[in-house]
Amino acid sequence: MGRQPCCDKLGVKKGPWTAEEDKKLISFILTNGQCCWRAVPKLAGLRRCGKSCRLRWTNYLRPDLKRGLLTEAEEQLVIDLHARLGNRWSKIAARLPGRTDNEIKNHWNTHIKKKLLKMGIDPVTHEPLHKEPKAEDSLTHAGSLPAEPSNITGQENEVTLNSSSEENSRSPTENCSTDESSLLLDNICNDDILLNSLWMDEPPLIDASWKNTDNPPLVLQNTYQSWDEDLTWLLECQDFGIQDFGIDCFDKFELNALKSLEMEDDKH
DNA sequence: AAATTTGTCAACCGCCTTAAT
DNA sequence: AATTAAGGCGGTTGACAAATT
Numbered sequence: 673m674g675r676q677p678c679c680d681k682l683g684v685k686k687g688p689w690t691a692e693e694d695k696k697l698i699s700f701i702l703t704n705g706q707c708c709w710r711a712v713p714k715l716a717g718l719r720r721c722g723k724s725c726r727l728r729w730t731n732y733l734r735p736d737l738k739r740g741l742l743t744e745a746e747e748q749l750v751i752d753l754h755a756r757l758g759n760r761w762s763k764i765a766a767r768l769p770g771r772t773d774n775e776i777k778n779h780w781n782t783h784i785k786k787k788l789l790k791m792g793i794d795p796v797t798h799e800p801l802h803k804e805p806k807a808e809d810s811l812t813h814a815g816s817l818p819a820e821p822s823n824i825t826g827q828e829n830e831v832t833l834n835s836s837s838e839e840n841s842r843s844p845t846e847n848c849s850t851d852e853s854s855l856l857l858d859n860i861c862n863d864d865i866l867l868n869s870l871w872m873d874e875p876p877l878i879d880a881s882w883k884n885t886d887n888p889p890l891v892l893q894n895t896y897q898s899w900d901e902d903l904t905w906l907l908e909c910q911d912f913g914i915q916d917f918g919i920d921c922f923d924k925f926e927l928n929a930l931k932s933l934e935m936e937d938d939k940h
Numbered sequence: 941a942a943a944t945t946t947g948t949c950a951a952c953c954g955c956c957t958t959a960a961t
Numbered sequence: 962a963a964t965t966a967a968g969g970c971g972g973t974t975g976a977c978a979a980a981t982t
Contacts, residue, residue: 722967
């Protein structure tokens with residue numbers, strides 16, 4: 673009855689991943705693609721739960737991940753999206769290429785939350801903590817325009833709030849006050865179709881903008897910079913048949929995954 | 941210099957939805 | 962239709978690092 677168990681609970685390792693485990697997982701996924709996490713630990717020679725492998729891959733090992741702190745523009749975007757979506761971190765993360773829900777959630781809890789509180793803004797409702805009773809007061813009170821969309825300007829204390837209500841009639845592009853954040857927000861908000869897809873829980877559009885830039889892919893710039901010395905093996909990707917973690921590699925990887933899926937489909 | 945506090949974030953836990961049997 | 966696991970998600974924890982006393 674039902675499906676087979678995800679993994680043999682006995683002998684499953686927990687805790688921090690070692691460099692060796694990471695290597696095995698990356699090697700396996702780059703070769704075979706992402707599919708059937710239940711089978712991954714066994715096939716990759718890992719004493720881990722499939723769930724743990726998926727988490728490790730999506731949150732830390734994926735080649736398209738950015739590393740490091742969120743930029744101001746990204747932070748602004750997170751605040752704006754949070755005002756609209758609440759704690760739906762995966763939805764928010766879907767709009768920030770190279771960022772994971774876990775990373776955004778952590779950043780929210782450790783940085784943004786405090787920042788907003790410091791500014792006198794409730795991080796849950798995005799309303800002022802001490803709301804003035806008079807409407808005219810709210811007009812003069814920085815960041816106290818509940819009916820208006822959110823916006824953090826470059827100035828520390830000038831935060832225009834977004835209504836936590838899911839009815840946001842004003843064009844979100846009007847929120848943008850910095851060029852950088854404008855660009856980011858434009859990607860999401862300026863397009864009704866995109867916004868609708870967000871609300872309708874449709875799959876996000878693939879963001880491939882970095883593929884067209886003259887700059888090296890972020891993955892090459894940042895992905896493994898902060899890793900400990902044990903991970904220098906990653907620089908020797910050829911060891912497991914990977915020339916680099918750049919664009920081509922990832923495209924191949926995606927193709928590999930698709931092939932695997934197709935093969936799975938053929939079997940059925 | 942040592943002890944304590946605070947901050948950060950990777951990883952786990954448990955719940956929910958979806959899908960397989 | 963009922964049962965069970967996979968996959969996905971958000972909340973929470975705990976180890977470690979950095980800052981402070």
